[in-house]
Amino acid sequence: MKAVRFNQFGGPEVLEVIETDLPVPAADEVVVQVRAAGINPGEASIRKGLLEAFYPTTLPCGEGSDLAGAITAVGDEVDGWSIGDEVVGWVDTRSSHAQSVAVPAAHLVPKPDGVSWEIAGSAFVVGSTAWAATDAVQPQPGDVVAVSAAAGGVGGLVSQLLVERGATVLGIGSLENAEWLQSKAVTPIDRSGGLDAVAERLRAAAPDGIDAFVDLFGGGYVQLALDLGVPGDRINTIIDFEQVGKNGVLGAGSADGSTAQVLGEVVTRLADGRLELPIEATYPLGEVQAAFAQLELRRTRGKIVLIP
Known part of the structure; x- marks a missing residue:
C-alpha cells in the first residue's frame, strides 16, 4: 500500500509517498481501507518540529489522525465490528494518511449514510x-x-x-x-x-x-x-x-475531546444538519505536498481532505 512519510523536519516538500506493507491488526484493532483522511494544522506543526516539547517525533514518521473507510480485517478480541462495516475514527499513531491503517476498535463509530466520505474522514480532529x-x-x-x-x-x-x-x-x-x-x-x-x-x-x-x-x-x-x-x-x-x-x-x-462518544455526537449532528463542515478542497494521496501547501496559507474555510 501507499502511505505518507517524512524523514526530516521541514515544509511540505519533505513529505513523500512510499510503498509499505499492509497493516496487520492487533487483537483489539481493525484494519480500515481509508476512503478519506483530513489534514490539520497540528500535523504541519509536528512536521516542522514545532511541537517536539509536547509531541516528540521519531523519524521517519508517518502522518495523520482523521479517517473514514471500510473495515477489511478484524482483530481476534474485537466485538461489534465486521469486515465491510463503514466507519469514522482516528488513530494516535500518525498513520491515517495512507491507503490502509490499523485502528483501535474503541476509536471507531459507524459512518452515517447521510455524511459524505470527505466530511466523515475529516470529522475527528476538528x-x-x-x-x-x-x-x-x-x-x-x-x-x-x-x-x-x-x-x-x-x-x-x-x-x-x-x-x-x-x-x-x-x-x-x-x-x-x-x-x-x-x-x-x-x-x-x-x-x-x-x-x-x-x-x-x-x-x-x-x-x-x-x-x-x-x-x-x-x-x-x-x-x-x-x-x-x-x-x-x-x-x-x-x-x-x-x-x-x-x-x-x-x-x-x-x-480533551478524544472519545468515541464525542465523535459520535459530532457525526450525528453532521448527518442531521445541525452542523455543517465545508470541504475546501480534496487531493489524491500523491499530491499531499500541495494539500499542505494550501492548508498552510491559513485561509481555509472548513477542511482539506486527502483521498487515498
Whole structure:
C-alpha cells in the first residue's frame, strides 16, 4: 500500500509517498481501507518540529489522525465490528494518511449514510477540538462569545456549537467568509487592519461586553480578549500555548475531546444538519505536498481532505 512519510523536519516538500506493507491488526484493532483522511494544522506543526516539547517525533514518521473507510480485517478480541462495516475514527499513531491503517476498535463509530466520505474522514480532529474548546468556556444562553478563525475547520464547528447552546457569536475572520458566517447565525467581525482594529469592531458589536473568547488563531488574540475584560477562565486557546495558565487562560483541545462518544455526537449532528463542515478542497494521496501547501496559507474555510 501507499502511505505518507517524512524523514526530516521541514515544509511540505519533505513529505513523500512510499510503498509499505499492509497493516496487520492487533487483537483489539481493525484494519480500515481509508476512503478519506483530513489534514490539520497540528500535523504541519509536528512536521516542522514545532511541537517536539509536547509531541516528540521519531523519524521517519508517518502522518495523520482523521479517517473514514471500510473495515477489511478484524482483530481476534474485537466485538461489534465486521469486515465491510463503514466507519469514522482516528488513530494516535500518525498513520491515517495512507491507503490502509490499523485502528483501535474503541476509536471507531459507524459512518452515517447521510455524511459524505470527505466530511466523515475529516470529522475527528476538528470535531473533538471544537467540542472541548466550546465546553471549556462554559457557554450559557445569552452569552456573547467571540471566536477567532471562526470560519476555519475548528472555528466553523465552534461557532455552530455555540449558537446551538444559545450564545450570541462574534466570528472573527476574513470578509470573504462573512456571508457563510451569517448563514450560521454568527455576526462576522472583519479581521483586517490588525488587532486594534479588531478590538474596536468587537467593542462596537458588543457594547455591553464579551463574556467568553475562543482563540483558534494565535497571534495575540488571547491578550486582546484579556484587554477587552474577558475573564481568563472563560478564554480558551488551542494554539497560544505560552498564554495557557496565565491569568487563568485555558488550553482545552483535541486531547480533551478524544472519545468515541464525542465523535459520535459530532457525526450525528453532521448527518442531521445541525452542523455543517465545508470541504475546501480534496487531493489524491500523491499530491499531499500541495494539500499542505494550501492548508498552510491559513485561509481555509472548513477542511482539506486527502483521498487515498
